[in-house]
Amino acid sequence: MAKRPADPTNGNAPAARQVPMRDFSRSLPMSLLRAREAVMRQFRPSLREHGLTEQQWRILRALAAIDGAEVTELARTAFLLGPSLSRILRDLEARNLIERKTAKADQRRSMVSISKEGVKLMASVAPSSEAIYAEITQRFGARKLAELQEMLGELELCLASAEARDEITDDA
């Protein structure tokens, strides 16, 4: 486990001065944050030109792939929290990029789908978006990219299972 470089100012004194922890610029959360920011920085200008934020784009992509979904399902797919999604859907609906209709069987649920305008907008953004992705793939290497994504998936899974265990423990 994480051994740190010796700290001459400290030793093992428990109560007094704090050890500088593992250089936090190399912590996992920071590495992930910086990598993601580096990637998103490539896409944001293009999205912005089309009047879309990253999250709005995620929602449209998710909707385009499934031809209608409930809000909760959409939240899971686009990896957004409910409140964020609620706001964004309100705005996207006002811009006529999506459509909603409450389900007949269950008035609580609402089905969301992309509108014709939404599809048109996607068509205008997709080429540039794909080009950027292709550029990244080429620069970083397709094989390496696949490896990276594989590891990211494993990390996610390994931590998700940690939480499942916590929940069981919590059950009082």
Added chain:
Amino acid sequence: MAKRPADPTNGNAPAARQVPMRDFSRSLPMSLLRAREAVMRQFRPSLREHGLTEQQWRILRALAAIDGAEVTELARTAFLLGPSLSRILRDLEARNLIERKTAKADQRRSMVSISKEGVKLMASVAPSSEAIYAEITQRFGARKLAELQEMLGELELCLASAEARDEITDDA
């Protein structure tokens, strides 16, 4: 590419999706986002118990390691944008966790440092934080973790250099 022949026929058939774009749940930004979220989900409860957000914690850690820094330098270290940092510093100062003094040589700059209270708070959070990190390291594997971080760093570098090239091109 990807003209989307609107296919209303498969309303509730999740099976055959004619994919206009690469399944976006496997896109690099989503992979990074989900991995990071999985990691942060482990830390947030502990930080919250101590009344700190993730960003406030980043700032304290950065300050603890360097014993005083200018705002711009701190922004780079903690990977925060100027406006976010300004707000957070205002709040941390109000809570007496940090101290500021304007530089004598240049009145525009202000030096920020962690206060005694700030150090004390860090000392109370650090053990749990380190324990969580150790748990993650153990679950995922130290070697694999190092590999992952190595790849993330390479990705960041490879995209940063892409931007450097863009800027040169823009310069005309």
Added chain:
DNA sequence: CGGAAATACTTAACATGTTAAGTGAATGCG
């Protein structure tokens, strides 16, 4: 049937991300 509990969202409140504009203090240079 009827009320407690669960479900599917939505609102609210606060903190941060992101871009643009503002402010006051140094600098460059004619």
Added chain:
DNA sequence: CGCATTCACTTAACATGTTAAGTATTTCCG
């Protein structure tokens, strides 16, 4: 010196992240 420019922040405005509370609907169950 004078003054436009640059610099180091800060404010502003809008969008999202995050948690808690609210609302309407449905389901569970006696």
